[in-house]
Amino acid sequence: MHIIDVHSHIYPEKIADKASHSIADFYRIDARTEGTSAVLLEEGRAAGIDVYVVNSVATNVRQVRRINEFLLSEVRAHPEFRGLIALHPDMDEGAIRDEIEWGILNGFKGIKLHPDFQHFYLDEPRAKKIYRAASGKLPILFHTGDSRFNFSSPGRMAKVAEEFPDLICIAAHFGGWSEWNQVGVYKGLGNVYVDTSSTLAFISPDEAKRYIDYFGAEWFLFGVDFPMWNASEELERFMKVDISLEEREMILWKNASALIGIDLE
Ligand SMILES: [Zn+2]
DSSP states (O other): OOOEEEEEEOOOHHHHHHHHHHHHHHTTSOOOSOOOHHHHHHHHHHHTOOEEEEEOOOSSHHHHHHHHHHHHHHHHHOTTEEEEEEOOTTSOHHHHHHHHHHHHHTTOOEEEEOHHHHTOOTTSHHHHHHHHHHTTTOOEEEOOOOTTOOSSOHHHHHHHHHHOTTOOEEETTTTSTTOGGGGGGGTTTSSEEEEOTTTTTTSOHHHHHHHHHHHOGGGEEOOOOBTTSOHHHHHHHHHTSOOOHHHHHIIIIIHHHHHHTOOOO
């Protein structure tokens, strides 16, 4: 059995503490720990995680290059890491394409976007520059859902996936944080996966099983959303969901291994 965590955040040492707190404030939870690579690896090893797909979100255009260089240095330093580049919808289309080419050349596996933090509507024209450039090239992990706002609702996500059939989308948090019961909007689209992060503490194992059965285990990817959550605790919650061993293996690593191209035997 392997485990791939498709959704974890890391921050440069200098700002890790501050960044972890601002995210915690946003979601009105207590900041649990510092979001550094060292802590991610320590907690992940205890849970038996083999591979971590790491990201960091750029809240403005100026941060994009700095964050991507930081992620590259972390991925190079830790063989267990695979990276997702940061982009921002205010970049022009040429700069977006250049950044994607740079990411592919340097072995990045996808892109991370967080509409709620980056203040854009998931389906607005500004963001479509990114979807055009990424189609057929790199999957995008989207933060999705928040019943307090409307930036990244499952409905907007589904619209984008429909408009860009060659874009592989990973809709985080069972497809919509705090809007978990809407996972059905993705059914049949064929280019939307969902991850399990920041969800299993909020819904019951029975509810999680219902969504997995309904949408299909082949579309689910295990994610921790470090530093919000501890890997062992997230894994324990996932193990309480009553699905078959085959489905468990698909969600824990086989789907991600095939989708992102991570060789594990
Ligand atoms: Zn995230």
